[in-house]
Amino acid sequence: MENKLSTKKQLLTVAEDWFLEQEWKPFTFQKQTWKAFLSGKNGLLNAPTGSGKTYALWVPIALEILKEKQKAKQKKKGLRALWITPLRALSVEISQAATRFCQDIDPTITVGIRTGDTSQKERAAQKRNMPDLLITTPESLQLLLSSKKYDHLFHNLNAVVIDEWHELLGTKRGVQMELALSRLKTVSKNLKIWGISATIGNLNQAKDVLLGPAGKSNENSVLVKAKLKKKIQVESIIPEKMEKFPWRGHLGLHLLDEVVPIIKKSKTTLIFTNTRSQCELWFQKLMEKYPEFAGEVAMHHGSINKETRLWVEQAIRNENLKAVVCTSSLDLGVDFAPVETIIQIGGPKGVARFLQRAGRSGHQPGKVSVIHFLPTHAMELIEAAALQKAAKNTVVEDRVPYLQSFDVLVQYLTTLAVSEGFYPQEIYPEIKSTFCFQALTQKQWKWCLSFITTGGESLKTYDEYKKVEIEEDGKFKVNHRGIAMRHRLQIGTIVSDAVLSVKYIKGGYIGTIEEFFVSKLKPGDVFTFAGRNLELVRIKGMQVQVRKSKQKTAKVPSWMGGRMTFSAQMSELLREELYDAAESVHQTNAKKSKELKALEPILKRQLKESIIPKQHQFLIETFKTREGYHAVFYPFEGRFVHEALGSLLAYRISLLSPISFSIAFNDYGFELLSDQEIDMQQVLDNNLFSADFLMDDLYKSLNATEMARRKFRDIAVIAGLVFTGYPNKLVKSKHLQSSSQLLFDVFRDYEPHNLLFQQAFTETFEHQLEEGRLRLALERINHQNIIWKNCDKPTPFSFPIITDRLREKLSSEKLEDRIQRMLKQLEK
Incomplete structure (x- = not known):
């Protein structure tokens, strides 16, 4: 590169020539980002994973470094660009992509990584001689700001890129980034700030949070959107025989045999579960029933040790694995072109998460992503139908930023x-x-x-x-x-429960487990972890010492992250789907999705015992069982809102007459159970769903x-x-x-x-408590026609809520028996 690269046009030619050599064609959004960056603009790039977003921003950064080096006789020492990633797992891939470009245009441009995994020796070497591009995490950046002479370190910084900005927004790590950027803007005079985000509902606000409030950020900033229409195909796995009273007991395991043909048909399949405990169970049952998968199926979640996780990630890339049972630990970033199929077990609770997971398959521009949806109970088929619409119309959630932290x-x-x-x-x-x-x-x-x-x-x-x-x-x-x-x-x-490491008595590290689960175990207890049954020997210091166990039954660890709730968008989609179901049950010639067809036995049974609420209706059901008097309410707003609503209503009812309740809730509704009958007419007459005095009553009730x-x-x-x-x-x-x-x-x-x-x-x-959502839910209910049905026995809609409450009291074997007895009575 002898000739001087003085103009923007010459710089862009270098990039386009390099793409030609790779036999690639740059996307419009990549070219737009190159031009905006080289014109000195800040911005936010909205692009899906696997679309070439790293090259959209690294190319102009590297070109600018190249131009500077040609201008100056002697290369300025020190850091030119920071690339912030929320996940350590992504840093290796970003580094590989960045290095590939540098080696061809100018091998003297250097790339380094600094995360919690970087050795002390490597950090010391970086301190003496910083690379041109440093890939790091929000926490490691704060550590750099806490070091002496950090202002010299960042003095010549030209660019900061924050990858996966939607993951940081709406968390305190995002606030941490805002503060770090406010300092860097002062220390580095020519700084350009860019974020990369997947699609979220509030993209413009996401740009304001990144660059500072509107007004300051607007004059010299852009929002670049990649217009790549990703085709997503949602296939529901529907059981042959539909239960009339659905319950969330089996974590989807009754459909295990339906999943195996899908795994066998594909090169590589990712099986996403919502919780680590569900992940452990699915892996265990798959191995028990299909021992021929040994060595071909692996497991991946955040508590398994780093070596195993990296081995699994590499094995997916090399196509050495048929399937991986995983949690959100594989949601982000890690690029797996060979993955053909995704299976989602149970409702993913949010549209954005579902679309992100779907995008893991067909992970190349222009390819169709296929995601199989496996309901853990029949009602989740309504979620499947709702998600198909969301995939078509790209409905996604907002991420709410923190204020005054x-x-x-x-x-x-x-x-x-x-x-x-x-x-x-x-x-x-x-x-x-x-x-x-x-x-x-x-x-x-x-x-x-x-x-x-x-x-x-x-x-x-x-x-x-x-x-x-x-x-x-x-x-x-x-x-x-x-x-x-x-x-x-x-x-x-990031503040979580204290984490203990799990090790074999004879040495050998298996992974980490949260203290609140381990504190419930006694020596001799057997629990499932990392796909093995382990017997607890003792807890010593911060170590859980174990040995392998041949015992068949075991406790499954639960992690604090296991309690997920519906997002507001997901709740809205679900309600719309339900209203459609209410309209279509009676119509024999109506065009119905296969999910709603499969749900017909349940919906007809629900109509026999009660109603399916329509758009202008809010349903309350009451019935008596040997446990007492049940009142079940259906706002369809997600479990966090229902937890608060249940407490609020119980408190307001107790002001009218002194009754005590036990409360149960799931994503569809909540139940108040009491040993005396509630005067429901009094509840309706006194307007207990009012949003007035909400904060005051919540404060007292909860x-x-x-x-x-x-x-x-x-x-x-x-x-x-x-x-x-x-x-x-x-x-x-x-x-x-x-x-x-x-x-x-x-x-x-x-x-x-x-x-x-x-x-x-x-x-x-x-x-x-999502007080804002709670207020909106109350306002909606206030405008609906409240329908109170006094039923003879539990209805299909109420059954999952009742069985959820029993789960807290009974062991899983007793629960299974009890539910079978209840079902026999209900089917009569």
Whole structure:
């Protein structure tokens, strides 16, 4: 490349020639992104996985570095570009794609990776001589900001790319990124910021969060959309005999034999389950029933050790595996061209997740993606029909960004104080320029500064909370090495239950498991993990020591992530599908989907006992069993909203007459069970579905203080109020819980205006109880015609909710027997 590359046109020619050499043709969206970047614009690229998005942004970054190197006689040392990825697993692939381009256009352009997996030796080498492009995670970027002379490190930075931005948006890791970018914009004068996002409902807002609130970000920014229409085919796996009373007991395992022909027909199949425990069970049952799959079927989830996961990923690429049973650990990024077929077990709870998984098959531009949907109970066939419409019309969820996350702000300010220190008057405008803290007041800012220097009003007598010192010139700085070290160990916003490693007695690491599951086991208990039955020998330190067991029955670990709820879009699609079903049951010649045809026995039975609600109707069913008086309500809004609605209604009914209830709920509705009859007419007459006084009643009904107390544990960890421990000596979860509860009580009694204390309540209502959705649901119900059906016995719609409540009380064998007895009575 002797000739000087001075113009944008010459640079673009280099890229186009390289694509020609690879026998590729650049997409329109790739060319649009190249031009926008080389014109100095910031932006957000909306493109599906597997469409060449890495080359859309790495090509212009590399070309700009090339142009600079030709201009300057001597290459400027140091970092030119940062590529942020939410998942470590993606960094290797991004690195391979970036290196391939560099080696052909200029082999002196270097690429490096820095994540939690990078060795100490490698990090030290990077510190001495940074690569041109560094691929890293949000947490590792914060660690770089906590190091001395970070401003020199980022001084010549030209570009930051945040990959999978939709995954960070709506989490505190996203807030962490906003704050880091606000600093980098000041330190690196010529910085261009780009995000890459899959399709979400609020793309324009996603761009504002990335680049700062509208107005500031609009003048010099673009939103580039890849117009690649991905064809998605949804195939439902329908059982031959339909049960009339569906229940979620079998996790779909009764359809195991229907799945095997699909696996045998395809090169490679990914079988997605919603939870890690379901993943373990499916793998185990598949191996038991079809031992010929040994060596051809593997399992992949986030708790299995890294070596095994990487081996599985490589084996998929090399087409050495017929099938992999997995969880969302394979949702993102990892590019597998050979995958032909996807099977989704059970409703995926959200449209975006379903489309993302479908896109894993036919993972090349122009190919059709096929996804098989396997319902774990009959009602989920309605979800299948709804998802087919969503795939056709591309209906996807919004991701709601966090606002005023003071725990993340306190952590970030301490990070700056640990490295070079900061002057509040310089940092305040930077923080105000972010989307999360655009409404930050001077009073709140002063509170945060006081908190990091004294611990605030309640804690000012304890030295351990005086982390940051104010020097003579007004600089805020951490000068204590112990404080700095502890802070660096705890940087991050991912707070989960303490994780213990699972090892064989004779050595050999299997993976990790959450403390709350292990704490329920006694030595000698057998549990299933990583596809094996293991006997617990003892828990020693942070290790669970086990040996292999030949016992057939075993407990299946449950992980905290197992409780998923419907998204708002999914709920809406489901309701529409149900209204269609209500209309079409009586029409013999109506054009029906095969899902609705298969559901006819259930729908007819539902009509016999009650009704199927239509668009303007809200259904309440009451009946009596030997357990007591049941009242079942059907908002079809997802389990989180139903949990809150159930508590709210129980509280409001108890104000009319003193009754106590037990509450059960699933994604379709909720049940109030009592030993005395509810006067339903009184409930309807008193307008108990009103959205008035919602916050006040929720507060009283839900034991909101208890929920906020649990939420506060995470806030306390992120804000550095409690220390989680050193790498080999982590603090036990129950100790963390008790220290944070103690602080919570201190703030409640002596400093109720403490911003972190208040944040615990805000997050409980906004993120856990989805108060906004709850309000909308109540407003909808208020405009509907409420139909109350007093039934003789449980209906097909109510059956899954009743059996869910029994599950909590009975072991699985007893539950199976009990349900069979109930079914015999109902079928009469």
